[in-house]
Amino acid sequence: MIEASGTPLPWIVWVILLPLIGAMLCFLWPRQGKTLGLLTALATLLAVIALYFQLLDGGVIRYAVGGWGAPLGIALYADGLSMLMLLMSALVGVGVSLYALGYFKHSPDNPAGFWPLWLLMWTGLNGLFVAGDIFNLYVTLELLGLSAVALVALAASRDALGGAMRYLFVSLLGSLCYLIGVALLYHAYGTVDIALLGTLVERNPATHVALGLMVVAMLLKSALFPLHFWLPPAHASAPAPVSALLSALVVKASFYLLLRLWFDVFSTVSMDLGMVLGVLGAAAIVWGSVLALRQTRLKLLVAYSTVAQLGYLFLPFALLSPLAWQGGVYFVLSHALAKAAMFMAAGNILAFGGHDRIADLDRVAQRLPITMTAFCLAGVSLMGLPPSGGFIAKWLLLDAALSHDQWGWAVMMMIGGLLAAAYVFKVVGFAFTQADAPHDAQPVSPFMEWSALALAVCAILLGLNAHYPLELLAIGGPVTFVSPSP
Amino acid sequence: MSTPLLYALAGVGLCLLGLYGLIVYAHLLRKILALNIMGSGVFLILVALARRSGDSPDPVPHAMVITGIVVAVSATALALVLLVRFSAATGRNQLDDDEHSP
Amino acid sequence: MGAAMTEAGLFLLDLLLVLTLLCLAWWSLAATDLFKGIVLFIAFGLVLALAWVRLDAPDVALAEAAIGAGLTGALLLTTLSKLASSIDNPPAKRSSPVLLWVLLVMLAAVLGYAIMSLPQQAQGLADTVASQMGNSGVEHPVTAVLLNFRGYDTLLEMAVLLLALIAAWSLAPRAATSCEMDEALTVSPIVLALFRMLIPLMILVAAYLLWVGAHAPGGAFQAGSVLAAAGVLALLCGKRLEGRLAGWPLRLGLVLGTAMFVAVAAAVMVGGAHLLQYPLASAGKLILLIEAAATFSIGLTLAMLFSGQRPSRGPAS
Numbered sequence: 001m002i003e004a005s006g007t008p009l010p011w012i013v014w015v016i017l018l019p020l021i022g023a024m025l026c027f028l029w030p031r032q033g034k035t036l037g038l039l040t041a042l043a044t045l046l047a048v049i050a051l052y053f054q055l056l057d058g059g060v061i062r063y064a065v066g067g068w069g070a071p072l073g074i075a076l077y078a079d080g081l082s083m084l085m086l087l088m089s090a091l092v093g094v095g096v097s098l099y100a101l102g103y104f105k106h107s108p109d110n111p112a113g114f115w116p117l118w119l120l121m122w123t124g125l126n127g128l129f130v131a132g133d134i135f136n137l138y139v140t141l142e143l144l145g146l147s148a149v150a151l152v153a154l155a156a157s158r159d160a161l162g163g164a165m166r167y168l169f170v171s172l173l174g175s176l177c178y179l180i181g182v183a184l185l186y187h188a189y190g191t192v193d194i195a196l197l198g199t200l201v202e203r204n205p206a207t208h209v210a211l212g213l214m215v216v217a218m219l220l221k222s223a224l225f226p227l228h229f230w231l232p233p234a235h236a237s238a239p240a241p242v243s244a245l246l247s248a249l250v251v252k253a254s255f256y257l258l259l260r261l262w263f264d265v266f267s268t269v270s271m272d273l274g275m276v277l278g279v280l281g282a283a284a285i286v287w288g289s290v291l292a293l294r295q296t297r298l299k300l301l302v303a304y305s306t307v308a309q310l311g312y313l314f315l316p317f318a319l320l321s322p323l324a325w326q327g328g329v330y331f332v333l334s335h336a337l338a339k340a341a342m343f344m345a346a347g348n349i350l351a352f353g354g355h356d357r358i359a360d361l362d363r364v365a366q367r368l369p370i371t372m373t374a375f376c377l378a379g380v381s382l383m384g385l386p387p388s389g390g391f392i393a394k395w396l397l398l399d400a401a402l403s404h405d406q407w408g409w410a411v412m413m414m415i416g417g418l419l420a421a422a423y424v425f426k427v428v429g430f431a432f433t434q435a436d437a438p439h440d441a442q443p444v445s446p447f448m449e450w451s452a453l454a455l456a457v458c459a460i461l462l463g464l465n466a467h468y469p470l471e472l473l474a475i476g477g478p479v480t481f482v483s484p485s486p
Numbered sequence: 487m488s489t490p491l492l493y494a495l496a497g498v499g500l501c502l503l504g505l506y507g508l509i510v511y512a513h514l515l516r517k518i519l520a521l522n523i524m525g526s527g528v529f530l531i532l533v534a535l536a537r538r539s540g541d542s543p544d545p546v547p548h549a550m551v552i553t554g555i556v557v558a559v560s561a562t563a564l565a566l567v568l569l570v571r572f573s574a575a576t577g578r579n580q581l582d583d584d585e586h587s588p
Numbered sequence: 589m590g591a592a593m594t595e596a597g598l599f600l601l602d603l604l605l606v607l608t609l610l611c612l613a614w615w616s617l618a619a620t621d622l623f624k625g626i627v628l629f630i631a632f633g634l635v636l637a638l639a640w641v642r643l644d645a646p647d648v649a650l651a652e653a654a655i656g657a658g659l660t661g662a663l664l665l666t667t668l669s670k671l672a673s674s675i676d677n678p679p680a681k682r683s684s685p686v687l688l689w690v691l692l693v694m695l696a697a698v699l700g701y702a703i704m705s706l707p708q709q710a711q712g713l714a715d716t717v718a719s720q721m722g723n724s725g726v727e728h729p730v731t732a733v734l735l736n737f738r739g740y741d742t743l744l745e746m747a748v749l750l751l752a753l754i755a756a757w758s759l760a761p762r763a764a765t766s767c768e769m770d771e772a773l774t775v776s777p778i779v780l781a782l783f784r785m786l787i788p789l790m791i792l793v794a795a796y797l798l799w800v801g802a803h804a805p806g807g808a809f810q811a812g813s814v815l816a817a818a819g820v821l822a823l824l825c826g827k828r829l830e831g832r833l834a835g836w837p838l839r840l841g842l843v844l845g846t847a848m849f850v851a852v853a854a855a856v857m858v859g860g861a862h863l864l865q866y867p868l869a870s871a872g873k874l875i876l877l878i879e880a881a882a883t884f885s886i887g888l889t890l891a892m893l894f895s896g897q898r899p900s901r902g903p904a905s
Binding site: 139 | 514531538553576581582
């Protein structure tokens with residue numbers, strides 16, 4: 001472990017400050033929003049990469065803001081897991097920023113707020129991924145949740161406003177449940193520092209209630225079945241770049257926070273709950289996939305697919321082996337890239353034809369070949385076919401299930417894969433057929449097509465380079481993440 | 487019963503009242519009121535238990551609650567703007583209750 | 589004997605306060621007329637401020653009275669006036685199934701049990717804060733925690749407030765031109781005279797609260813909300829920002845608090861110190877600088893949130 005004080009540039013600070021500064025600049029000069037936003041996105045990406053090399057060199061980073069150190073001050077903390085999340089957000093973030101350049105040129109949605117709100121959301125995301133303090137996490141959660149709601153409402157349609165409203169209530173309710181947990185932990189142990197809490201926490205009523213409340217809060221925010229009701233309306237009605245950000249990153253942030261709490265704070269008491277989460281995850285896979293299959297609108301289909309795919313993230317809680325955890329984290333990464341690409345492709349189709357009725361896709365495959373390629377590549381990853389990132393993730397999960405003879409979980413994953421194939425092929429099928437009535441079409445910006453394709457290709461490449469993320473994950477990860485021989 | 491405990495339990499009561507209001511009432515303004523009351527309940531738990539430290543109370547939860555109050559007013563402001571827009575767009579002050587059942 | 593009497597009396601007072609709080613919360617939620625509900629909510633906030641005083645949390649009491657009750661109440665009332673109807677009689681309700689009651693009762697039991705199981709005495713971080721007060725640059729513990737020990741939380745919280753404003757602006761329809769608004773309002777001369785007297789007084793109070801925060805209850809948030817109240821009064825009296833100030837000067841004012849915080853937090857790193865690690869000699873001044881900028885921005889932001897519109901910049905928007 002290194003103290004990041006001596007280094008001239010503590011990148012762990014700049015990954016938070018850069019998007020915040022960018023957001024303020026975009027707010028001050030709205031007309032330069034695009035340029036400033038894109039520059040900020042690139043600068044943030046570079047800062048994340050610099051932090052990555054710092055982490056590779058020196059291992060886990062702990063940074064005492066204000067120089068006070070826990071328990072008085074706030075600590076920032078980055079290990080392999082946080083780093084993977086930061087890299088994932090930076091990659092998707094840059095992709096979506098490029099996409100937004102094209103999207104807001106022709107869209108009726110309000111572009112003025114997009115750049116500052118998205119950069120504030122990025123601040124919240126990065127702040128959350130490197131926070132080492134549960135109260136600080138509450139503030140980052142609020143920054144993240146409120147900016148996500150405001151971004152959904154940019155679409156300003158009836159559906160979007162209703163979806164944003166419901167999302168806001170769920171988000172605030174989740175934050176308050178989390179905050180009760182923080183209050184109980186602080187008053188039981190006299191600190192909100194994660195590392196200190198990890199050493200102090202013992203089995204007692206306050207701990208158990210705090211664990212229960214915080215887990216429920218994170219399940220609500222991650223939309224795990226049966227708390228998923230708010231996700232499809234919000235994710236489907238948002239502007240396309242926002243849908244991509246929400247499905248790829250925002251729901252993952254609360255999942256990440258759940259992992260942090262599970263392993264770093266509650267490791268001595270949390271294991272009793274694991275089976276429940278696993279079962280809910282399995283139910284989410286089936287229920288979400290079936291509903292995705294029944295949708296007639298493309299964006300709603302993609303949104304329900306998110307409900308289903310999030311289910312996989314919770315299987316490791318029941319499988320309880322290092323392999324399963326690696327699989328779960330790998331799933332987070334591959335789903336982020338694939339789902340962002342898929343929502344962007346869906347946005348292109350919507351912008352192109354002016355609608356997203358699946359039955360009327362009308363030879364989109366011939367007319368938007370790049371977009372359709374992106375959609376199919378993302379679909380390959382969602383189905384878990386080789387050589388995609390989704391394949392590696394499912395492989396690890398299956399391996400974990402089968403090596404302990406847990407056939408039930410393996411069967412669930414197979415069913416989930418088949419259902420995913422069914423809903424992806426449903427879209428692809430209609431994309432090749434000709435509709436009864438021809439439709440007018442709008443041109444789609446090349447930024448929108450190529451950025452979708454780039455992220456989809458990244459989702460595939462993730463499957464070809466599996467050892468990098470897994471090695472990174474091993475840096476400072478909880479013991480359970482590191483298997484003796486992967 | 488000690489003073490901190492009394493106020494902390496009142497905080498629990500406010501949380502539950504707020505939760506009940508949030509779930510049961512359909513009017514969006516009432517839901518926003520309910521969330522604010524629930525928030526006040528959480529703040530009360532935080533500050534009440536800080537009184538257990540004898541003569542001078544623990545200032546850290548006080549600072550946390552001041553942060554929390556500012557976050558709460560920000561969230562309320564956003565919720566209210568959203569409500570005005572929603573109400574103007576739909577002519578309604580409540581979400582369709584069947585919207586979320588799939 | 590006398591001490592015991594006071595003890596019992598105070599306990600009765602606490603009990604009364606707590607019951608009033610719960611009743612006000614309930615009445616506020618269940619009021620048939622939403623206007624009445626909001627007024628009761630404001631009353632709830634004021635009684636809650638009394639509760640904070642009883643819990644020896646004067647800083648929280650000030651923040652609650654000014655922001656929690658005052659500005660939130662003003663925001664709620666102005667929203668109500670924009671809604672189609674303020675009547676929701678009888679309150680539209682979902683039928684409350686047995687399951688909900690089971691959930692609530694269980695939650696009450698579990699939370700209550702968890703709180704009662706906590707030790708009766710706990711120091712928390714009180715001693716740690718006390719031992720480091722000398723290095724904080726201020727004399728008031730809550731200000732030290734907010735601006736120094738846990739200053740990073742406060743920085744992000746300023747970002748949350750800014751976020752709320754950006755979100756409100758991106759959602760709000762653009763304001764009608766200022767002259768239309770002024771014509772619609774007729775304010776009696778007495779109110780205007782009162783207003784002219786009140787505004788300097790409120791600015792003075794805000795400045796005092798800001799300054800006193802270094803060694804007594806008060807500080808940027810309380811001062812900012814008093815400033816915001818002055819802004820709300822000005823808006824109610826029909827005052828509008830001049831067109832030439834409504835563009836980037838206004839936006840600069842709104843980000844000033846967050847920007848100053850970030851600038852100071854980052855600037856102290858130049859000498860190799862950590863983020864927000866003020867040099868001891870200048871800590872007090874730097875904190876005052878941050879707080880002054882924050883007060884200004886908080887006041888402006890809250891007043892702008894109350895107005896609910898982006899001020900127009902005249903003909904060329």
